[in-house]
Amino acid sequence: MAGLLTATVVVGAAPILVFLWPAPARGQKKTTLKVSLATPITQLANGDAIKFDAPTSPNSAFVMADGGGDNAPGDLAFGGFVVKDLQGNTNVFAINCSHLGCSIALNPDAKTFDCPCHGSRFHLDGTVLHGPAADPLSHLTWKQGNDATTINVDGLILGF
Numbered sequence: 262m263a264g265l266l267t268a269t270v271v272v273g274a275a276p277i278l279v280f281l282w283p284a285p286a287r288g289q290k291k292t293t294l295k296v297s298l299a300t301p302i303t304q305l306a307n308g309d310a311i312k313f314d315a316p317t318s319p320n321s322a323f324v325m326a327d328g329g330g331d332n333a334p335g336d337l338a339f340g341g342f343v344v345k346d347l348q349g350n351t352n353v354f355a356i357n358c359s360h361l362g363c364s365i366a367l368n369p370d371a372k373t374f375d376c377p378c379h380g381s382r383f384h385l386d387g388t389v390l391h392g393p394a395a396d397p398l399s400h401l402t403w404k405q406g407n408d409a410t411t412i413n414v415d416g417l418i419l420g421f
């Protein structure tokens with residue numbers, strides 16, 4: 262009888278205890294994410310860009326370094342572009358449009374980044390060419406890796 266009473270109390274109290282002491286939230290760990298590029302960065306011509314995605318194993322995201330509008334320093338991005346602008350400067354940008362965060366795409370003919378959602382366009386140096394976006398693209402903080410197809414980008418491992 263005592264055993265049955267104890268079991269009943271434990272089963273009845275468990276949901277209350279879980280509510281009062283929930284499991285810790287899944288963590289995020291700052292790290293440098295190693296990204297393999299489809300094209301060696303040394304073969305990038307002026308006006309060209311290479312798209313890349315955040316690693317998924319483990320689940321990861323890049324951390325925006327700057328930006329404005331819908332992008333802010335510390336916001337997460339799940340993709341980006343290495344781009345060499347028309348002056349030959351190399352930059353790495355988060356894939357997110359600064360208007361409302363849609364993914365931009367390279368327009369290889371116009372040499373611009375275009376957003377399919379509301380028509381914003383950006384120069385390859387990240388500045389706004391055409392609204393509604395009012396703010397530039399966000400940079401990602403990066404360094405060249407050990408070879409021409411690898412870059413190391415500041416990011417987070419999610420949910421470890």
Ligand code: FES
Binds near residue numbers: 359360362363381393
């Ligand atoms: S989200 Fe890009 S133009 Fe609106």
